[in-house]
Amino acid sequence: MKYMVQMTVNPPKDMDPQEWQEILRREKEYGQAFMKNGKFQHIWRIVGEFANVSIFDVESNDELHTILAGFPLFPYMDMNVTALAKHPSALN
Amino acid sequence: MKYMVQMTVNPPKDMDPQEWQEILRREKEYGQAFMKNGKFQHIWRIVGEFANVSIFDVESNDELHTILAGFPLFPYMDMNVTALAKHPSALN
Amino acid sequence: MKYMVQMTVNPPKDMDPQEWQEILRREKEYGQAFMKNGKFQHIWRIVGEFANVSIFDVESNDELHTILAGFPLFPYMDMNVTALAKHPSALN
Amino acid sequence: MKYMVQMTVNPPKDMDPQEWQEILRREKEYGQAFMKNGKFQHIWRIVGEFANVSIFDVESNDELHTILAGFPLFPYMDMNVTALAKHPSALN
């Protein structure tokens, strides 16, 4: 079941740069674990923004929320979720 | 080069239903030609709306505009284009 | 799996009133079939508007879109879908 | 008398984490008291957000405001209230 998630990062103004780098490192590791198991299918950078467009493929709304809320950057991101369905023009 | 295009269809109020069905048939045919040659990579229905989220992979802004303006539904759609770049967390 | 759907009706300006009443009758019949089988759990009128807040409980995004797109009023409604998850404060 | 309340939490940037956990604990306790007496009928998490959709069933606007303003998180939430009425398509 597919969802588009648009994520915008709002970096905290006063965090220690090393702590921030550590959060970014864990963010990447956390995200890639779900890319490898097929649940986080695509991520693209929005040009000119600290933001991305992501596509998830999960079993349920609850599973998606659990994954999203677990991102190390979750407290520093605005997320917007769009539920997607199969399109009649899609191949296969 | 990737782009997200969000398309919303505004069906004309007074078109002959058969003419409309014919436009929809040509729309599907036109879109699938680009799906088959790899330029129109994904299309998903937005749940509850006569709208979709699409991903294109083309050579240039001009090529994308030419493809989009050629859709039989182009005069009946609002389109919103977002330029996408590679994300540093993406695999490979 | 729960979803909130906000629906706003935009009645066509020039439809025959009897045809409109017939669509409304079929709308009610269609909606109540899903209320009876438990998929359409709640519907409330938004005070002062020709609009409602609805709660659906379905198996997937695709099932929800199929139900929503089947409403006789679908061509005359704006729909806005919000995917819902279990809240940690909810009782059981 | 039903109301939909959409609540979005804006956690304070600089609160002591233990103090914040204590507020969240009291929030849950406060909310569940009204769930148990039937006034707070539903709460769902909005997927991907620190936000919820809630349904209240109370005697008056004043009672609703008193309940909402008493939430321990009230100073840290944006709330949006929609007055609801019975829908003619609802069963019973």
Next chain:
Amino acid sequence: MKYMVQMTVNPPKDMDPQEWQEILRREKEYGQAFMKNGKFQHIWRIVGEFANVSIFDVESNDELHTILAGFPLFPYMDMNVTALAKHPSALN
């Protein structure tokens, strides 16, 4: 129980002027019936707009919706309802 209702009139483009005048006459008659029984407490014109700010005092959300949906201009108005509570600074 008080509510503010903001109403904006969108006159139909092609109605017979006499029919429109008749609807306006019935609108005034309908509204004044509720002014006389105390349920429609205030109405003010918004300067420069075919719109008003109104204050209602009714028993329930359902009663308010029934009154509002009964206005002869209801199909030609956008309405926005705000539930109001007693303010702690108000004089008795």
Next chain:
Amino acid sequence: MKYMVQMTVNPPKDMDPQEWQEILRREKEYGQAFMKNGKFQHIWRIVGEFANVSIFDVESNDELHTILAGFPLFPYMDMNVTALAKHPSALN
């Protein structure tokens, strides 16, 4: 001459609670002075918000601004002013 004023309070994040209580006490005293002399005719709490809908009856735009800018909470409020005129459907 009537005006609707919508006021939303944005409490400062770091003010001493006693100082804030003192400002709220003076706010109430200041407002009630104008309620007593008839210039501040109504105030209602917007349910679920630290906000109100107020109706003023003053001699001029300048008098209204002088009153509004004198509120002790003025630096902590967003205000939105709507000029009102007599409505042709009003009684008397």
Next chain:
Amino acid sequence: MKYMVQMTVNPPKDMDPQEWQEILRREKEYGQAFMKNGKFQHIWRIVGEFANVSIFDVESNDELHTILAGFPLFPYMDMNVTALAKHPSALN
């Protein structure tokens, strides 16, 4: 007492061009009568739009609404009124 009024014209799609020219002629005549008596102090075209920024100097909200609602173009304009007060930096 000053007010800024922003007016945007929405020409009707199907009016006879001569009838439209006649409305525009009466609009100019009506406006200039109030310019000559000092109540309509300024009018400027917004560059690129069929819209203007106007400044009125009248005795009351009611007088302003009466003037605005009397414009021959009133049914074809969106108006937005801002109440103005003397600014402390103004000369004299």
Next chain:
Amino acid sequence: MKYMVQMTVNPPKDMDPQEWQEILRREKEYGQAFMKNGKFQHIWRIVGEFANVSIFDVESNDELHTILAGFPLFPYMDMNVTALAKHPSALN
């Protein structure tokens, strides 16, 4: 003196296609006259939209409005004008 003008075309729903083509032909001719004399310096298509971003270099606000209002498509376009000044980082 530079201005950015964003223009969006809203084609009329019921115009004769040949009349529309003739307006488009005159639009191009009119625009190119100002491109040739240096007043209309750039025009780019916004990808996916019947819209453009244009840069004008004219002597005054009045001259710009005269040029813009003279476009054959003016009655069918939304225009948004942004006044531009020299940027301190620009070369020369």
Next chain:
Amino acid sequence: MKYMVQMTVNPPKDMDPQEWQEILRREKEYGQAFMKNGKFQHIWRIVGEFANVSIFDVESNDELHTILAGFPLFPYMDMNVTALAKHPSALN
């Protein structure tokens, strides 16, 4: 050449009150210098807001930006500039 400028002041949260008063004093002095030489023709307070509507009459976009960016409050204001042209209904 006329421009409307809407200015909204966002006072800094933590500035020394005397320093702020000194900036306000210089703001007034700076503004009045341009009022006296005819470039800053009108300023009105927006009722209920720490904001104004101003009319400037200058030679060019560059001159306007230089004047606006020189205001002592410039770093604490949101400005919105509208280019104005002569209106065909204006007298003279």
Next chain:
Amino acid sequence: MKYMVQMTVNPPKDMDPQEWQEILRREKEYGQAFMKNGKFQHIWRIVGEFANVSIFDVESNDELHTILAGFPLFPYMDMNVTALAKHPSALN
């Protein structure tokens, strides 16, 4: 391949002024390097704002993002990117 980028600067509230001046100096140097190699073709100040309209000519979305994310002011700017195509009315 052309893109319009609208950039708005949000200066940090508490940065050392000398550090800020150094960032601005590097910003200018960085930008001018791309102006000199032809990738950053135009920059104009938006009158009254700490913002600009810029035109880039690059090979790909990825190249544009790399350039934009490298601006020393990138963490202090909101950027909005519009993909541009050749317009059929453009000369040559």
